[in-house]
Amino acid sequence: MNSEEVKPIRILIADDHQMFIDGLKALMRREKELVVIGEVSNGNQAMQFIIQERPDLLITDVSMPGMSGIELTRWVKQHHPCVKVLVVTMYNDREIVNEILMSEAEGCILKNTGKQELLNAIKRITDDSTYYSTEVLNIMMTRLKKHKTIEKNTSVLTPREIEIVKLIMEELSSEEIAEKLFISKRTVDTHRKNILQKTNTRTIVGLLKFAIENNLTEYNSD
Amino acid sequence: MNSEEVKPIRILIADDHQMFIDGLKALMRREKELVVIGEVSNGNQAMQFIIQERPDLLITDVSMPGMSGIELTRWVKQHHPCVKVLVVTMYNDREIVNEILMSEAEGCILKNTGKQELLNAIKRITDDSTYYSTEVLNIMMTRLKKHKTIEKNTSVLTPREIEIVKLIMEELSSEEIAEKLFISKRTVDTHRKNILQKTNTRTIVGLLKFAIENNLTEYNSD
DNA sequence: TTTCTACTCGGTATTTGTACGGATTAGTCC
DNA sequence: GGACTAATCCGTACAAATACCGAGTAGAAA
Numbered sequence: 001m002n003s004e005e006v007k008p009i010r011i012l013i014a015d016d017h018q019m020f021i022d023g024l025k026a027l028m029r030r031e032k033e034l035v036v037i038g039e040v041s042n043g044n045q046a047m048q049f050i051i052q053e054r055p056d057l058l059i060t061d062v063s064m065p066g067m068s069g070i071e072l073t074r075w076v077k078q079h080h081p082c083v084k085v086l087v088v089t090m091y092n093d094r095e096i097v098n099e100i101l102m103s104e105a106e107g108c109i110l111k112n113t114g115k116q117e118l119l120n121a122i123k124r125i126t127d128d129s130t131y132y133s134t135e136v137l138n139i140m141m142t143r144l145k146k147h148k149t150i151e152k153n154t155s156v157l158t159p160r161e162i163e164i165v166k167l168i169m170e171e172l173s174s175e176e177i178a179e180k181l182f183i184s185k186r187t188v189d190t191h192r193k194n195i196l197q198k199t200n201t202r203t204i205v206g207l208l209k210f211a212i213e214n215n216l217t218e219y220n221s222d
Numbered sequence: 223m224n225s226e227e228v229k230p231i232r233i234l235i236a237d238d239h240q241m242f243i244d245g246l247k248a249l250m251r252r253e254k255e256l257v258v259i260g261e262v263s264n265g266n267q268a269m270q271f272i273i274q275e276r277p278d279l280l281i282t283d284v285s286m287p288g289m290s291g292i293e294l295t296r297w298v299k300q301h302h303p304c305v306k307v308l309v310v311t312m313y314n315d316r317e318i319v320n321e322i323l324m325s326e327a328e329g330c331i332l333k334n335t336g337k338q339e340l341l342n343a344i345k346r347i348t349d350d351s352t353y354y355s356t357e358v359l360n361i362m363m364t365r366l367k368k369h370k371t372i373e374k375n376t377s378v379l380t381p382r383e384i385e386i387v388k389l390i391m392e393e394l395s396s397e398e399i400a401e402k403l404f405i406s407k408r409t410v411d412t413h414r415k416n417i418l419q420k421t422n423t424r425t426i427v428g429l430l431k432f433a434i435e436n437n438l439t440e441y442n443s444d
Numbered sequence: 445t446t447t448c449t450a451c452t453c454g455g456t457a458t459t460t461g462t463a464c465g466g467a468t469t470a471g472t473c474c
Numbered sequence: 475g476g477a478c479t480a481a482t483c484c485g486t487a488c489a490a491a492t493a494c495c496g497a498g499t500a501g502a503a504a
Contacts, residue, residue, distance in 0.1 A: 016388055123340045124482070128233055129356045130356060130359055130360065134346070134351040134352060137352055137354065138352065158480055158481080159480090160480070160481065160482095161481095162481090168427065169427060171425055171427045171428050173425075173459085173460065173461090174460070174461075175459095175460080182481075183481090183483085184483055184484085186482085186483050186485090187481075187482055187483060187484095190481085190482080190483075190484095191463080192462080193463080193464095193480085196462080201393075202393065202462085203395075203462085203490090205391060205426060205430060206393050206460080208426075208427060212434070219270070380449085380450055381450090382451065383450090394489065395489085395491090396490075397489095397490085404454075406453055406454085407451085407453070408455090409451075409452050409453060411453095411491080411492085412451085412452080412453080413451085413452095414492080415492075415493080416450095418492080425460090425491085425492090428492080
């Protein structure tokens, strides 16, 4: 009964900069429920440690010599999904953030994060939730927003033309579209011609790109 | 000097369910720095109010009779970007969440959110940050993750075939591709044939979809 | 050596798309 | 009424893609 009060969270830190590990430990020292049970300086050591000790949480840097933190995260999520992962990164680069998201890490924060945010992140992650810092979210947002900005191009197309573009995207030929809309194949051709002209494209490929940029198909970025 | 202690946050609530407005107000009653300066039940009233009173924060429901909360948000962000917006939704539907993100709202939470999370959200938003609840984030995540899962299809294509797919995506015709690669147009045709077969598609349209799914073009969803 | 795969090339025919030209009808806006 | 646009339709011609058949070579794997 003595040790039943709070089950501590067993943490492994993976980072090739000892200074950073020390900093993290300092931030967590006062928290009784957080116990750093290991520190390693590269991905392979981390894998070994995880296999043997099964920590509750892995805090890892993105860039490490050899296996990167992202690869490590992928490995963890594939082989030990119960181990939560909080990725820490120096740069809030678009591509890196994307990779982190894809790697299915439970959270991501920047290295300059303060104590309170770090603790929040750990709390939410260990509560089976996720935590992504504001900066990281902003990157996600801008990525998603990008589409929106272009969207007005669509306005040059008439409703009928848009309808046709959508059908083209469904891999229908002009003839099939004609049947479906009860109009002549010639009409469809004319629409196509006008569409290509309005969208400044020469071939269907260009048209497809336009359609995706303008969300004219359920087939976009989602 | 008397009113300088804390500048209160002036809030407008827009929701067509009075009960919900009352609930929100109850949650915020104890917080001195939060002042509800207005309540409206549809988008047009909200617009009028915002023009006249310039609240610091708008809390709005997604679905309202007439102008939806999302349209309202878009209008706010376009005409009064200083007014922060927290969108509250009953459903964590994929499409709705997408719309909310696109509308550039600073935050989004579900209607069943507890007091603490609501206050957190307001705090982060008014600190020029953003707040999206865990459930909402999860939806974003699954959207982004989807790509990853499919990605292995590419392996069925040979390096040369992938090369050709990429060139097709750059709007080159078979003949142009042949010139570029110093091979016969027939060879390109054969590759095309094999590619279509391997990818189970009939036309370039289908192929393009495949290419995007498999990141064979810089042109993907990001 | 044989087998297999990736890559290469060819012929013929058909289907589909694009480029060029033209036209009519219905409706809106001034 | 006149100007404009969206939507409809047609002909001719060429370009491009797809379907179908075939085959040879180089290199790796068995």
